Amino acid sequence: MSEIKVPELAESITEGTISEWLVKKGDKVEKGEAVVELETDKVNVEVNTDYAGVITEIVAEEGDDVEVGEVIAKLDENGEASGSDSDEGKKEESPEPEKSEPTEEKSQEPEKEDKQEKQDKEDKQDDSSDSNQDVIASPAARKRARELGIDLSDVQPRDPLGRIRPEDVDSAAKGGSDQKESKPAKKEEPKQSEKTEFDKPVERIKMSRRRQTIANHLVGVQQEAAMLTTFNEVDMSAIMELRNKRKEDFKEKHGVKLGFMSFFTKAVIGALKDFPLLNAEIQGKEIVKKKFYDIGIAVSTDEGLVVPVVRDADKLDFAGVEKEIGDLGKKAINKELALNDLQGGTFTITNGGTFGSMLSTPILNSPQVGILGMHNIQKRPVVMPDDSIEVRPMMYLAVSYDHRIVDGKEAVQFLVRIKELLEDPYDLLLEG
Incomplete structure (x- = not known):
């Protein structure tokens, strides 16, 4: 008998959720065949x-x-698939017993008792699974709770994100009846709100593991970081004029369209070189300044937001940046991103303008300390240096930053530098 276990996924991923079994009990499988799909915090893995x-x-x-x-399935290397001829043969060979009616009644009584016991066990399991279904807990904590007979909904987590650990279960077990007596009043309120019955139709959808992770991650960032946002606007006239002039030649030469993201990526890198603290992170009592530029590009998918990373973006030209962003975007939509595509990143760019957003305050992608938000381009009247008024294509920009290591002055100057580079894109072309 062989065991199928959860393999090593990545250094930062220690667990996942069974998303879908690709086989069922009794199926015959070949070596190397995909048997189950795991949903992790970042990607789905077969x-x-x-x-x-x-x-x-x-x-x-x-x-x-x-x-x-952890063992998730067992496999018999010498077994045969269910429903085989040999099994049917065995059934045919076994003689049908001819016994008197009293004997049949006696044999049926234990069967009824066994069925009743099984039904009682299933009912108990259903009750416990219902009460623990919405509780966020590690597999080890769930196992420990089963061993001790503890209801996870009675356990008070110490994790600020609400995840129950094995030590929390042990504490609940030691607390005994005192802890159970002190909790009913507190426990009733959330249960009532979670199980609220509505007079009008509603739909209850269980949050996916990725959505739970995103939610906990964003809440954790807001609790840990001193996040502030500064705003500015950029005149997109020069970039749009340059794109219109060069887009045909660019596509013919490089096989990819010249979009806005390459300009913004290059502008961000130029500003990060001038203001390196926005390309850093906090580790304990140290500030780690990164001398490389791995730029995360936020991509919205049906299953939630992912941030694939363009590696060494400072070493790529405009065509290289556009190709990388295009490839990563396709992978994200087709659910083909590898864990390596999502790990790391020194700074993030998110573009809410693709959905029509005029202004927003992007949330940091921890442990990064800076993120740039792009928005919709709209024509607006602008007062020129000679006091004339012209209609220009304008975009609002937003930079959220961690005030623990980035001062307001530095964040504002960082955004102004991005604005200057975008409004004079020929400097970017020369550098890129």
């Missing part, structure tokens, strides 16, 4: 079996949280 044989048991069901190294 797990392949290292053995050939028949699936004899599925240990973890869809929706279960599992840790790296």
Whole structure:
């Protein structure tokens, strides 16, 4: 008997959720065949079996949280698929017993008792799963709770993000009856709000693991960082004029369109070189200034926001940046991003303008300390240096920053530098 375990995924990922089983009990599989899809905090990963044989048991069901190294299924390398001829033959060979009616009644009584016991166990399992379904807890904590007979909804997490750990379960067990007696009043309120019945139609949808991670991550950033946002506006006339002049030649030469993102990426890199603290992060009591420029580009997908990273963007020309962003965007939409595509990143750019946003305050992508928000381009009357008024294509820009290491003056100057580079894009072309 062989075991199928959750493989090592990445250094920063230690667990996932069973998204979908690609096989079922009794199926025959070949070595290297994908058997299950895991949903992690960042991407979905298919797990392949290292053995050939028949699936004899599925240990973890869809929706279960599992840790790296945990057994999720068992496989018999010498087994045969269910429904085989040999099984049918065995059934045919077994003689049908001819017994008197009293004997049949006696044999049926234990069967009824066994069915009743099974039904009682299933009912108990259903009750416990219902109460624990909405609780965020690690697989180890769930296992510990089952061993101790603790209801996870009675456990008070110490994690600020609300995730229950094994030590929380142990504390609840030691607290005993005192802890249970002190909690009912507090526990009733959230349950009532969660289970509120509505007079009008509603739809309840379980949050995906990725959506829960995004939610906890963003709340954690706001609780930990001293986040502020500064705004400015940029005249897009020069960039739009340059694109119109060069876009045909650019596409013919490089096979990719000349978009706005390459200009903004290059402008961000130029400003980061002048203001390196926005390309840093905090580690304990140290500030780590990064001497490389891995720029994250936020991409919205049906399953949530992902931020693939353009590596060494400062070493790429405009065509290289456009190709990388295009490839990463396609991967994100087709759910083909690898973990390496999402890890790291020194600064992030997000473009709400694609959805029509005029102004927003982007949230930091921790542990980064800066993020640039782009917005919709709209024609507005602008007072020129000679006091004349012209209609120009204008865009609002927003930079959110961590005030713990970035002062307001530096953040404002950083955004002004981006504005200057965008309004005179020929400097970017010369540098890029």
